[in-house]
Amino acid sequence: MTREEAFDSIKANIENENSIKHMLATEAIMRVLATHLGEDEEEWGLTGLLHDIDMELTEGNMHTHSKLGADLVKELGASEAMIHAILCHNETHGIPRETKLDKALFCVDPLTGLIIAAALVRPDKKLASLEAKSVIKKFKQKGFAAGVNRQQISLCSEIGIEFDQFIELGLMAMKTIAADLGL
Ligand SMILES: [Fe+2]
Numbered sequence: 001m002t003r004e005e006a007f008d009s010i011k012a013n014i015e016n017e018n019s020i021k022h023m024l025a026t027e028a029i030m031r032v033l034a035t036h037l038g039e040d041e042e043e044w045g046l047t048g049l050l051h052d053i054d055m056e057l058t059e060g061n062m063h064t065h066s067k068l069g070a071d072l073v074k075e076l077g078a079s080e081a082m083i084h085a086i087l088c089h090n091e092t093h094g095i096p097r098e099t100k101l102d103k104a105l106f107c108v109d110p111l112t113g114l115i116i117a118a119a120l121v122r123p124d125k126k127l128a129s130l131e132a133k134s135v136i137k138k139f140k141q142k143g144f145a146a147g148v149n150r151q152q153i154s155l156c157s158e159i160g161i162e163f164d165q166f167i168e169l170g171l172m173a174m175k176t177i178a179a180d181l182g183l
Contacts, residue, residue: 001046001076001077001078003042003045003046003049005076006046006049006050006076007049009050009053009072009076010023010049010050010053013053013054013055013056013057013072014052014053014055014056015056016055016056019052019055019056021116021180021181021182022052022112022113023048023049023050023051023052023053024049024177024180024181025112025115025116025173025174025177025181026048026049026051026052026105026108026109026112027045027046027048027049028045028048028173028174028176028177029048029108029111029112029169029170029173029174030044030045030047030048030104030105030108031044031045031048031173032169032170032172032173033104033108033159033161033169033173034104036161036169037100037104037159037160037161039100039101043079043081043082043101044101044104046078046082047078047081047082047085047086047101047105048105048108050069050072050073050076050078050082050086051069051085051086051089051105051109052069053069053072053073054066054068054069054072055069062090062092063092065090065092066086066087066088066089066090066092066093067087067093069086069087070083070086070087073086081099081101082101084098084099084101084102085099085101085102085104085105086105088102088106089102089105089106089109097158100159103155103158103159104159106152106155107152107153107154107155107156107158107159107166108170109152110148110149110150110152110153111153111166111167111170112170112174113145113147113148114135114138114139114145114148114153115127115130115135115170115171115174116174116181116183117138117144117145117148118130118134118135118138118145119183120183121138125183126178126183127171127174127175127178127181127183128175128178130171131171132164132167132168132171135167135171136163136164136167139153139167153166
């Protein structure tokens with residue numbers, strides 16, 4: 001599967017612009033993490049890009065979300081490792097996260113929302129001027145972007161990355177695609 005095929009299939013299955021931006025941000029962070037950890041950048045990036053491909057098809061049903069996604073990415077030619085990571089990023093299925101790829105996708109997923117929310121409260125609403133320390137400060141304010149699962153983000157420790165560095169890498173990754181994110 002090429003990156004173009006993966007993105008075409010996201011565009012075919014997702015209408016919501018913000019959802020597409022979430023996939024792109026997840027992809028960007030997964031690529032930076034893979035490079036940082038010496039893992040397969042393409043496999044990690046495509047896993048991030050495709051992880052919520054069934055978001056609109058499953059209409060918020062957490063029992064089918066990720067199962068349908070796993071079937072769809074299998075048809076696209078995803079590796080077993082990608083399929084597993086996508087399946088277990090939804091805890092409803094009770095499938096344990098085993099590999100680094102599984103664990104990375106799980107902790108990156110909520111990070112995109114925190115960083116986007118932190119950018120949107122800046123005067124210029126841009127990522128360029130946002131610093132990691134201010135994202136960390138927002139993380140500690142429980143009432144800020146309250147829907148963001150802090151505990152899940154903290155699981156970056158399971159892939160051997162310290163929290164502060166995880167925020168820095170995530171922010172740096174998202175800055176590289178700021179124009180695509182409209183930020
Ligand atoms: Fe997601």
